[in-house]
Amino acid sequence: MGSKLSRRSFLKLTGVAVGSGLAYSKFGGLKLSALSPAEATGTDDEKWKHTACALCLMCPMQVKVKNGKIVDVRGEDIYPWKGRVCAKAYGGIWGRVYAPDRIIYPLKRVGKRGEGKFVRCSWDEVITNFSKKLKEYMDEGHPEAFEIWWGCPVQADNMYFLHYFSRIMGCSISYMHGQICFGDHTSEKSVTFGGSRAGDLVNGTADYINTKYAVIAAQNFPGTVFAPGTQCGASAFWPVYLKAKENGMRHLSVDPKLTDSGALANEWIPIKPGTDGAFAYGVANVLIKEKLYDEDFLLKYTNAPQLIRVDTKQAMKDDAGKYLAWDSASNSAIPLPPADQRGNLSLGIGKTYTVGDVQCKTALTLYAEESEKYPPEKVIEICELPFLPDKIVEIARNLGNNKPAVLFYPGFTTGRYTNWFQVLRIYSCVNMLLGNIERPGGWYFPKHKFNTGTGWPEPPEVPEYPNPDLKVVPGPWGNLMSVELLDKAPCYKEPRDFHPATVALPWDHFTAMQEGKVKALFSTAENSAITQVNTDYVYDCLNKLEMIVVGDQLPKDFIEMADYVLPEAAYVERNQLFTFSALGQDGQEHATAIMRSRTIELPGEVKTVTWFFTEVSKRIGLGAYFENIDTDYGWWNKMLKHAKLPVTAEELVENGPYVEKYPMTYDVMFKPIETRSGRFEMYSNELAEECYFNEKSIWYESQYIYPVPCHIPIAEPKGKDEFYLVSGKASWHQKSATQNNRYLMEDEIEGGCPFSPLYINAERASELGLKEGDMVEVECVGPTKQEEPHVFDDSAIGYKQKVRVHITEGLHPSVAFTHFAAGHKAKSMLPKAREGVLHSAFVPLTVEPYGGGCGKNYSIVRLRKG
């Protein structure tokens, strides 16, 4: 069936008849058209209502509703937004909420999976069949064979509720997308800085407006939700970034591609993929050689002075098992004191100490020795940087001389290989050298956060929980709880295979599907069918399932795999509480509570996911756990109460955000450091004890988790026609919510950064005889299992797709670049969404030791003209 036909037939099932006036006026520019016919009739009520965006995070915004329809959008008048929201926020309303292909009825698949053939069905049919399946597994004693996957905490309809549902039913639940997004980062930050500081450091929360020099890698930050600085989306970040620039901040972008943020930066450092660790070590090498490090910070807050045995590279301990450090006053080893106590400790760079008859060096010495492998000339060579070696010296001096008002950030997007956990560790140690944590212009931890809990109803509000034996452990995302099943069991065994702060372990889910242990799936607020890497394998797993149910507003790849499609309420059609602490361009902390609210009526037969699960619970006979739950207000009021806030959900909806303003206070020790040494760890005692020196660990003696971080080379493109295939985000895109969007996908919004083609460096292109717009066939050739020890499944090898090339000077020669989530498979999406290459399909599934990343950018391809 032609793709066009498919899309047309899909449209018929959704909002409107094909070719009708759709929801839009076709009279652009006509002054008469300010009001559409629908708006011209009816009562003339007009109101700005408080709600929140969801296209990347949850910017507080208002929508102007006139006669029941949204006619304008603006940011809330609070810091850092001050009334403004980004392009995606507008695309969200007009290209998603009001899209003509909006799914407004439940659909049932009639063709093959992936074929995109559906007919309208009733809610009753979906609820009946879903409940029957879940009940069947429950009766067999395996409710966990039914999985719930949710992808985005701001797009999902009340993820706390979803976890509660899974607790009551005993089914599995996974924040599947989170691992691809940031899971390895969270693990690394927990290992290095302790769990309580991990989240803020992953977000890159910083006192940005006072920063003098920022090195930001692997990140086109407007396209990545975690814009360093504010904890919030791009709209919150820009005002802060501009303020920092106004205050004189210099910004250096380290990225294979000249991104939009790279183009705004003072300097672009095009780096070869996979070499970020060598780059960071090169900087560390200069900082140490030129004594540009912060000695006081290292002695007080890090385990840089901790003594490590020269023979075994294990921590030196006293008889009581305490870690040791060298006391220069008594010239002897003493227990490493708690953080904040500098005493007479010695960093002892280059020295060897004798404790008893054991030779020891400090953790810093080991780190320094490792850094010596990366002198500037070597870094230039490894990273294939088009500069003289002095560039590394210059960057390090800029950092060292401006410290602590400096940032050194590894980024989220264009990196991510199997060595990424160690890259993050090396970066973290450079920040320790710079002493830029909790200092003006450095990394910052908001001190005022609202502790809302999860809002879970508990007995006696509801009957005693069923399945009392189910173990519940901290889930992803701080305060969420998960049933300890697939995702979490390997993180709680002895010794752990993965750090408990990993978000999900995707390969375990796929294996469970292959083995028939997972048999059915519900997915919301994500498009994991194509955002998980190694797409052919993922599809193979999905095809084994007895039932797939997917909810959303618009067609996407996962929907075409579904047996039933739920028409889900969009983000401005339901209620949800968000709390966060934003750092404003006014230099203050803004502890904020906002409500996303239902600003318009639900179209067609659209319902919320919480409504759907409540109906399911009744059919299963567990309705008592859900019947008195008010997900519009009651749930959120409970959370507000838990946080002791003097405001109700109703008031937030009616009056807008609740904000408490606080001056910023810098205090490294504002809460205890939850690492094994109680200090920020340059030498990771956790990695040493849990993994590297632990014979029972699956990572025993793996350099990927060596306690002194090390740079590990990754597989390389070989021939003249081979490239790393790297994906990154366009500034006006973010996630599945921004794709298939008829405004955000337009050609004219792209300016000089076309969305669909494959970017190739001009010189490489000319070597291959490629001209702008030429067609190439892209084929995945690596990393293979031979080249890379951590390839879990390499179905991607041999995957091919054709694409046009875009030739640019703004790209590292070793790289072919594509925007993330181009080349979609779904026939019911906009034709343009299907142009280009589907990056994930070219990425073999790798497993990053202990951090659990999936090497989301680790792909080598061969290009052939034509």
Next chain:
Amino acid sequence: MPRYGMAVDLKKCVRCRTCYITCKVLHNIPSQFDNGRKYTRVKLIEPEAGKYPAVRRFFYPSHCMHCDDAPCVTVCPTGASFKDKDGIISFDPKKCIGCRYCILACPYDARYFNHETGIVDKCDFCEDKVRQGKEPYCVEKCIGHAITFGDLDDPNSEVSRMITEAGAVALSPQLGTKPKVFYGNMR
């Protein structure tokens, strides 16, 4: 009577493309995927310059320059394109016969032909809003607060100061159309 003009401070433009999209959705300009045509009043110009690695990408939003000597007005046979008292190059859709002379005459590629309505369209400085004392959408919504709008005849207006103090200049002034849209901190 004011003489309206606009200035974009490129130092504050963060390439977010909000000006592009707000103009489209709030003026009900059809999406490319409604009719297969790329209608827009705001164009995003983003040329790449230089050789790897010394390469830069410039960025500026561009639309009707509201030229004081507007060739589009001169060539329009019906008076559909006209200069209003406040300097806005305005447009009366009822008088447009779709001859498209103005599109050819405009050196800034600021106009497009709407095939569905049979008439021409372009940026009108959101004149309906401006005459109610409000700002154009792109000014009101710009994430970077990069765009200013106001009276060019008032030396103290923000837009005048962008020209006199920040050195904002017109694009291609040699074309001689006397544009009233200026760009500051071109890098």
